[in-house]
Structures are given as C-alpha cells and as structure tokens.
Amino acid sequence: MKPAISVRGISKxxxxxxxxxxxxxxxxxxISDSAAALLRGKWRRGSTHDEFWALRDVSFDVAPxxxxxxxxxxxxxxxxxxxxxxxxxxxxxxxxxMRGRVGSLLEVGTGFHPxxxxxENIFLSGAILGMKRAEVVSKFDEIVAFAEIEQFLDTPVKxxxxxxxxxxxxxxxxxxxxxxxxxxxxxxxGDAQFQKKSLNKIQSVAEAGRTVIFVSHxxxxxxxxxxxxxxxxxxxxxxxxxxxxxxxKYSMLGSHLQMEAAGLDKRPRASFVHGNSRIFRVEVNxxxxxxxxxxxxxxxxxxxxxxxxxxxxxxxxxAIDGTRLLSYDSDLRQERMSATGGPxxxxxxxxxxxxxxxxxxxxxxxxxxxxxxxDYVGSCxxxxxxxxxxxxxxxxxxxxxxxxxxxxxxxxxxxxxNIDSLRPG
Amino acid sequence: xxxxxxxxxxTLVASIREFIAYRDLLWxxxxxxxxxxxxxxxxxxxxxxxxxxxxxxxxxxxxxxxAKLSSDGIPYGLFCFAxxxxxxxxxxxxGRAGTSVIADExxxxxxxxxxxxxxxxxxxxxxxxxxxxxVLLLIVACFYGYFPGPALLAVIPAGLITLAASxxxxxxxAGWTVRYRxxxxxxxxxxQVALYATPIIYSSSIVPARYRxxxxxxxxxxxxxxxxxxxxxxxAPNALEIGTAAVTGLVLLLGGGLVFRxxxxxxxxxx
Numbered sequence: 001m002k003p004a005i006s007v008r009g010i011s012k013x014x015x016x017x018x019x020x021x022x023x024x025x026x027x028x029x030x031i032s033d034s035a036a037a038l039l040r041g042k043w044r045r046g047s048t049h050d051e052f053w054a055l056r057d058v059s060f061d062v063a064p065x066x067x068x069x070x071x072x073x074x075x076x077x078x079x080x081x082x083x084x085x086x087x088x089x090x091x092x093x094x095x096x097x098m099r100g101r102v103g104s105l106l107e108v109g110t111g112f113h114p115x116x117x118x119x120e121n122i123f124l125s126g127a128i129l130g131m132k133r134a135e136v137v138s139k140f141d142e143i144v145a146f147a148e149i150e151q152f153l154d155t156p157v158k159x160x161x162x163x164x165x166x167x168x169x170x171x172x173x174x175x176x177x178x179x180x181x182x183x184x185x186x187x188x189x190g191d192a193q194f195q196k197k198s199l200n201k202i203q204s205v206a207e208a209g210r211t212v213i214f215v216s217h218x219x220x221x222x223x224x225x226x227x228x229x230x231x232x233x234x235x236x237x238x239x240x241x242x243x244x245x246x247x248x249k250y251s252m253l254g255s256h257l258q259m260e261a262a263g264l265d266k267r268p269r270a271s272f273v274h275g276n277s278r279i280f281r282v283e284v285n286x287x288x289x290x291x292x293x294x295x296x297x298x299x300x301x302x303x304x305x306x307x308x309x310x311x312x313x314x315x316x317x318x319a320i321d322g323t324r325l326l327s328y329d330s331d332l333r334q335e336r337m338s339a340t341g342g343p344x345x346x347x348x349x350x351x352x353x354x355x356x357x358x359x360x361x362x363x364x365x366x367x368x369x370x371x372x373x374x375d376y377v378g379s380c381x382x383x384x385x386x387x388x389x390x391x392x393x394x395x396x397x398x399x400x401x402x403x404x405x406x407x408x409x410x411x412x413x414x415x416x417x418n419i420d421s422l423r424p425g
Numbered sequence: 426x427x428x429x430x431x432x433x434x435x436t437l438v439a440s441i442r443e444f445i446a447y448r449d450l451l452w453x454x455x456x457x458x459x460x461x462x463x464x465x466x467x468x469x470x471x472x473x474x475x476x477x478x479x480x481x482x483x484x485x486x487x488x489x490x491x492a493k494l495s496s497d498g499i500p501y502g503l504f505c506f507a508x509x510x511x512x513x514x515x516x517x518x519x520g521r522a523g524t525s526v527i528a529d530e531x532x533x534x535x536x537x538x539x540x541x542x543x544x545x546x547x548x549x550x551x552x553x554x555x556x557x558x559x560v561l562l563l564i565v566a567c568f569y570g571y572f573p574g575p576a577l578l579a580v581i582p583a584g585l586i587t588l589a590a591s592x593x594x595x596x597x598x599a600g601w602t603v604r605y606r607x608x609x610x611x612x613x614x615x616x617q618v619a620l621y622a623t624p625i626i627y628s629s630s631i632v633p634a635r636y637r638x639x640x641x642x643x644x645x646x647x648x649x650x651x652x653x654x655x656x657x658x659x660x661a662p663n664a665l666e667i668g669t670a671a672v673t674g675l676v677l678l679l680g681g682g683l684v685f686r687x688x689x690x691x692x693x694x695x696x
Contacts, residue, residue, distance in 0.1 A: 014694065027607045087430060087537035089693040096430040107535045115461045124457055127450040128536055156464075 002099060003061035004180055004211040005085070010058045010094035012080050012235075016050040054080040057094070058237045060230055064099075064179075067212040069226035069243055071219070071250045074396060076232040078215045079184065082106060085213065086182050100179030100211065103130060107184070109169030114158035118149055118168055121157055125172045139175045146201075147171035159414075167194060174201045181205060184215045199224070217387040217396060219247055219291075251289040259287045261381040265303070275374025276305035277344070277366050282380050284362065291388035292357050292395065292403075296350040300364050302375065304344050308368050310336040313346045316363040317355055318379065319400045324363075326355060326402045331367070357387045358400035434690055444539045454546035458521065459553055473554045474561050477509040484509075484626045497628050499657045503569045507659075508625035510562045511583065511652045514555035515591050515645055516616045521547035522595025523612040526603055530696050540689040541682070544599035548592045555584070562656060571657050579655035582671070586648040589674035593681030600688040603696050624649050630660075641666050644674040 055077045062068050072078050083089045085096060086104035111128035112121050122143055126136035144150055147168040149160075157165055183202065199221060206212055206225050216222055222229065222243065229246030231239040231253075239249050265280040282300040290296055298315055312331035318324045328348060330337070344366075361379035368374050387396045395403065405421035435443075463469045481502060488494045489501030496504035522544040526533065529543050559580070563573060602608040623645045624632075632640050640646055641662075647670025653659040662670075 027605045030605070083693065084430065088534065090434075090690050091430065091432055093432055098428040098430070099426070101426060102428060104536060110535045111532055113457055113461060115464045116457065120457075120460070124453050127447075127453045128532060128538065130447075130538065133449045133453075 001064060004064040004066070004099050005062040005213070006097045007058060007060050007085075008095045008097075010055055010081070010084060010091045010096060011053060012055040012077075012084060012089070013092040014052045014054055016052055053235050055084070055091075055232075055235045058232070058235075059094075060237060060240050062211055062213065062228075064211055065209045066228055067206045067214065067226045069222035069229040069246070070213060070215045070232060071217075071222060071229055071246060072232035073253065075234070077235040078232055080235075081232065082182055082184050082213070082215050098180055101130075102180045102182070103176040103178035104182040105129075105173045105176070105184065106182070108166055108173065110173075112157060112165070112169055115156055117154045117156055118144075118147075118160070119153045121168065122172055125169065126176075129173060129176050130178075131176060135177075143168075143171045143175050146174065161415075163194065170194075170198050170201075174198070174205075178210070180211045180213075182213045217391070218389045219250075220389045223247055259284045259381070259383065264377050264380055267377060267380075270376060270378070272373050273376050274372055275308075275366075275368060277308065277374045278303050278305075279364055279366065279375050279377050279380075282362065282364055282377075284381065284383050289386055290353065290383055291386045292355060292391045293352050293388040296353040298348045298350075298362070298364075300346050302344045302346070302366060304339060304341045306341045308337075308339045308366075308374065310369045311339045311344075311374075312336050312367045313348075314365050314367065315348055316365075317360045318363060320359060320361060320382070322361075322379070325360070325400060336369075353385065353388075354402050354404055355385045356395045356401055356403050357385050357391065359384050360400055434686065437686070440539065440686065444541055447539050447542050450538055451542050451546050451549065454542060455549040455553065458547060458550035462550075470557065473557045477506065477513045477558055478561075481506040481509050488626050494627050495631055497630055497659055499571075499653075499659055500569050503566060503571065503657055504628070504653070504659070505626055506562060506565055507653045507656045508623075508649055510555065510558045511587055511649055512620065512623065512625050512645070513558055514551055514584070515587050516620070517551035517554060518548040518591035519595050519598060519612060519616060521551055522591070523598040523602055523608060525595075526599040526692065527606075527696060533692050533696050540692060541596055541685055544596040544685070545592055547599075548588070548595050551591070552584075552588060566656055573656070574658075576658060576661075577655050579651050579661070582667070583648045583652035583655060586644050586651075586670050586674040589678040590644045590648070593674075593677035593679065595681065597681035597684040600685040603692055604688060619643075619645070628659075629662075641669045642673055644670040644677065646670065648674070 058077070058081065070078050070081065080089075082104070083106075084091045085098075086102070086106065088106075109125070111125050113124060116124060122140060123133065123136050126139075127133070131139075144153065147164070147170075149164055149168055152160065152164065157168070160168070202212075202214075203225060212225070214222065214226055226243045228241065229243040230237060231246050231249050233253060239246060260281070260283040262281045264282065265278040279300055279302040282298070284290060285297055300315075304311075312329060314327060314329040316324050316327040328350070330346075359382060361382050363376070363378045364380055365376035366374045407422060408417070408419040410417040410419070434440075463472060466472065468475070484505045485502045489496065489505065494501070525543045525547040526540065532538075532543075533540065566573065598608055598612055620626075622640075623643060629640070629646060629650055647662055647666045650659070650662040651667060651670070654661040
C-alpha cells in the first residue's frame with residue numbers, strides 16, 4: 001500500500017534580515033537599500049542576509065492509519081515541518097505527497113471571532129478548517145453537545161468563560177473529518193477534566209484508522225496515541241521507528257548534561273567550608289529525564305569523619321550564571337539530625353518540580369547548626385528540566401525561573417474569576 | 426486524491442479550482458465582516474448609508490449650489506448620490522481589502538486556505554453594503570420623480586465592472602500591504618485622488634475631448650456613466666467607452682490576481 005504521507009528531502013530556509021527589527025519592510029527600506037546597493041555597484045539585494053535552515057533534507061513515510069508522533073527539542077523544526085505539511089508555508093526544497101483529504105489543528109480556536117456568537121463561530125471556524133457548510137450543519141448538534149454550551153449558543157463568545165471557549169473551539173476542530181490529520185499542542189489547554197475529554201477524542205480519531213501526525217512536548221500523550229515516532233534535532237530527522245525507542249532517544253539527546261556527578265570529594269572547596277564531611281557523589285532522578293511539574297528525586301552521598309550533633313542538608317538550583325533560583329533545606333523547620341561519623345546518604349523528594357523548562361546547575365551542601373558549613377559543592381552538575389505533561393505552552397520557551405501556584409481572584413465588570421493554581425492538576 | 430507540496434506554486438487552474446472549493450468560507454468571512462462591523466453600534470446598518478448621504482449633501486451644497494457644476498439637467502443631489510453610491514462600493518472594497526490580510530494574521534499563520542478568499546470576502550462585504558445603499562438610491566430617485574425603467578438593467582454591468590476592478594485592485598493591495606505596510610497610508614490617499622479623477626461629483630461631459638481616452642481608461646468612469654444612465658436616464662456612454670471600462674476592469678482583475686499569487690506564498694513568513 002502506498003504511504004498516506006511521503007516526505008522527500010524537505011528543507012526550509014529562512015533569511016534573517018539584518019536591518020528590520022520591526023519584522024516587515026517598508027518601501028523606504030527597500031528604496032534606500034536599493035540605492036545604497038547601486039552606489040556600491042551591486043544591484044541584487046539579499047547578499048547581506050544570513051541564512052537559517054529550520055529544516056534540512058528531512059524524509060519519511062507515514063503508512064495509512066498510522067499515528068506518528070514528532071518529537072524534538074525547541075527549535076528542532078517540529079513546528080516548521082507541521083506548517084509545511086499543512087501548507088501554511090512552502091518548503092524551500094523537496095516534495096511532500098499526501099494521499100487523502102488533509103485537516104490541520106495547529107491551534108485551538110483558529111478563526112474564532114470574539115464578537116460573534118457561538119453558533120456563528122461554529123460555522124466560521126468550521127469553514128476556516130476546510131469544512132463545507134453542509135458538513136458543519138450535519139455535525140452541528142454533535143459539536144454543541146460535545147462543548148456543552150447549549151444555553152449560550154447565541155451569546156457572543158467574548159462573554160464565554162475560558163473553559164467554554166476552549167470546549168467549543170476544540171469541539172469544532174474535533175469534528176473535522178479528514179483522512180489525514182495534523183495536530184500540534186492542541187491538548188495543552190483547558191482544565192484537567194477537559195484535557196482528558198479531548199485526549200479521548202483524539203484517541204478515538206487515532207483508532208478510527210485515520211492517519212495522524214501529532215506534535216507535542218507531552219511525552220505521556222505521545223506514547224499513549226502514537227505507534228511510531230520521528231525524532232528531529234536541529235532541523236534534521238535523526239531517527240524514525242517505534243515510539244518507545246524514539247522517546248528514549250529523545251531523552252538521550254540531553255545526555256551531554258550530567259544526571260550524576262562522582263568524585264566530588266576531589267574538587268576544591270570554597271574558603272567558607274569548615275568541617276570534615278565530604279560529599280562525593282550526586283545523582284538526579286535515578287538518571288531519568290527531569291520534567292517541570294513532575295516529581296524529582298535528588299540523592300547524594302557523603303562521608304562524615306566524626307559525629308555531627310545538629311546536621312542539616314540543603315540543595316539549590318541556580319541559573320547557569322550562578323544566580324540561585326530555588327533552595328531546599330532540611331532544617332527549614334529547625335529540625336536537625338544527630339549523626340554519628342561514617343557514610344551518609346541524603347535523599348530529597350520533590351512532588352512537583354517548580355523549575356520551568358530550562359537548564360540549571362545544582363548545588364549541594366551540609367551544615368552544622370545555624371552557621372557552620374561543613375561541606376558545599378557549587379554547581380556539581382548541570383541538568384535540563386523539560387516540559388512536563390501539564391506545562392502550559394507559554395512556559396516551554398521561557399528562561400530558567402521558578403513558577404509557583406497561588407490563589408487568584410480576578411474581577412472585571414461582569415465577571416469574577418477564582419483560579420486556584422495551587423490545587424493539584 | 427493526491428496533494429503535492431513543493432517549493433513551486435500550484436498551477437493557475439489548480440488555484441482557481443481550489444478558490445471555488447472554498448466558496449463557503451468566502452461567504453462566511455464576508456458575513457463576519459458585515460456582522461462585526463455594526464455590532465454594538467446604536468445606528469447599526471444605517472451607517473452603510475450615512476456616509477454617502479452626508480458626502481452627497483456636502484457636495485450638493487458646495488459643487489451643485491455654489492460652484493454650479495453641470496449635472497446634465499439631472500437634479501445635482503440625485504446625480505451626485507448615484508455616483509457616490511457606486512463609488513462607495515469601490516472605495517469601501519479597496520479600503521477593506523487592503524488591510525484585510527494583515528488583519529487576519531492569526532489565520533494566515535495557523536491554517537491553510539486559498540489566501541485570496543480574504544480580500545475577495547472584504548470586497549464582497551462592501552458589495553452587500555452597496556446593495557443596501559442602492560435600495561435607498563432608488564427611493565431617492567423616485568422622490569425626485571425618476572422612476573426606474575428597463576434602462577435600470579444597465580446597473581448590472583456597471584456593478585460587475587466595479588466588482589472586477591475593486592476585486593483586482595483590492596487583492597493586489599492586500600498582498601502588497603503584507604510586504605510593505607506603506608500601502609495602509611497609500612490607499613486612502615489614492616482613493617481621494619481617484620474620486621476626483623472619476624465623474625462622481627462632475628459630469629464626464631465636461632472633460633475635453635483630447636483627454637477622453639485617458640479618462641475612460643479608468644474603468645470607474647465607464648461604470649459610473651453606465652450606472653447613472655440606469656438610475657437617472659443620464660446620457661449613456663457609447664459602446665467603445667463601455668467596452669474600454671469592461672476590458673480595463675478585467676485586466677485589473679487578472680493583474681491583481683497574478684500579483685497576489687506572486688506574493689501569497691511568503692505570507693506566513695513575512696506577515
């Protein structure tokens with residue numbers, strides 16, 4: 001059987017213009033550039049542009065009915081590939097052949113207009129996604145039932161709660177019936193219950209024998225839905241195969257970052273270290289990848305040359321520049337351990353890691369009483385925190401930082417919102 | 426059904442076929458434009474006619490009453506209002522189409538559909554406004570004692586020429602605006618100049634013979650004369666003049682479409 005999607009040698013080159021900070025050119029730029037180029041004796045502009053290859057010579061096939069997950073770090077070219085497959089932007093080179101009607105969901109609520117009613121937006125969004133009017137009419141009741149917005153059909157969607165909005169938007173998209181479906185990150189919206197509902201919907205799409213390309217940083221979802229995967233790294237297709245092996249290879253991509261550090265006792269100590277305890281080994285998460293919002297375990301081992309009656313341990317996460325961002329101390333409540341000499345094992349369990357995706361360095365230390373630092377190893381290893389299954393998209397590309405929950409109360413003319421981001425998702 | 430995606434743009438025939446396949450989207454985008462425009466306004470749809478009416482009153486006082494421009498025996502108010510009604514279609518279409526693609530930036534970067542649907546929907550929405558204003562024009566004409574006869578059919582080719590010209594220019598402007606935001610400022614200025622180059626507030630009969638060729642090269646000249654003939658019985662333009670308007674209108678339509686095809690591929694990257 002012919003593949004449903006065959007991608008042959010796809011490349012995408014972007015030209016990075018030097019002078020246009022505003023992102024688009026004005027006629028004046030063009031005229032003055034051309035004049036300057038003429039004076040310098042070369043007419044063709046473009047010679048001063050930097051080139052950037054978002055994708056380079058990517059090839060793969062997808063069999064009909066296969067559900068394939070595309071994984072890769074930020075900037076690996078996942079979104080560019082999806083934009084080419086969905087024809088939003090043309091490739092610079094190569095060819096894609098798709099056999100079957102193609103639908104793409106790159107965003108929830110594409111084309112929704114806040115001033116229009118729910119009913120009007122169903123037709124608008126449906127048409128934008130490529131549905132014929134008759135198709136929308138036949139699916140209309142199903143969409144409304146899925147979104148649970150019967151009473152608000154004739155209310156402008158700007159008055160909807162964000163939950164209603166997302167349900168309606170996803171409802172329209174989920175009823176798009178095409179043989180090939182391209183999905184990007186649509187799941188990272190709505191509350192937990194709705195996420196589950198939309199995951200189920202995607203699952204049923206996947207089981208209905210349709211060909212699906214699914215891009216997400218949610219490894220759990222990718223592993224649930226996809227049989228096969230494609231790993232992209234820096235615009236190049238690195239591996240294709242069964243999803244489990246692809247996810248494993250993906251986590252290995254970060255292997256230049258350490259998950260453990262041994263021989264720490266041989267490192268020189270700072271002058272504020274006074275004592276004879278020596279940390280010699282640190283291990284993060286049993287060598288498994290670290291994700292934002294998910295559990296993290298840090299273990300370290302030390303040797304105590306003599307008894308310490310009031311021992312405390314601490315770890316800290318710093319940005320690469322050394323700025324401390326998050327600290328944990330065993331004596332936060334003034335409880336300290338009375339330790340005899342000999343080997344010491346410390347294990348720190350964090351339920352929901354609040355470090356957002358990024359690269360951090362880990363500091364570990366031991367203290368006696370309130371002030372004596374008996375050992376301290378600054379940046380004993382560097383670890384990468386990846387986006388977890390509940391990480392909102394706006395955090396994925398953020399700089400290293402700590403995000404905490406809180407109770408939020410937001411008031412506007414007609415509405416009052418209570419959001420409790422402390423409660424477990 | 427096989428779909429090929431390459432660096433080359435699809436053939437013209439394939440593009441036109443696809444555009445037609447997306448006609449439902451065209452209508453709903455036009456509906457969105459009209460519906461959103463008058464939401465939360467007190468006067469609502471009345472705004473469609475307020476503009477041409479106020480402009481007509483001003484022009485009637487200044488050019489009809491004081492400057493005493495010839496209106497070929499037709500009451501100046503009706504003469505001018507007929508011109509303004511058709512001109513409103515043209516200028517409204519160009520104004521909306523020009524900024525339509527950049528206004529829908531989110532759509533362009535998130536979903537594929539034939540991009541030309543956006544400016545053409547903007548032109549269509551102006552066409553709907555025109556139909557409303559046209560009904561008012563007929564009422565005003567009856568009020569002046571000019572009752573529509575069989576000649577009224579002439580408004581159909583006049584409307585079609587205007588549609589072709591504004592769809593062509595509108596799509597081209599929409600495409601250029603993505604690249605050069607300058608066109609946002611050029612379009613209103615261009616429309617202001619074009620108003621005086623078209624026989625809206627004056628009669629084409631006052632144009633000296635040696636300029637007539639250039640004058641009629643503007644498709645809106647022939648369209649306006651034809652439209653006025655249909656509504657008020659104003660002397661009809663001759664076949665050559667109508668033919669010229671029809672041909673230039675079609676040339677604009679084709680040219681605009683080709684310009685848009687040339688630039689649309691890079692929209693998602695440059696918008």
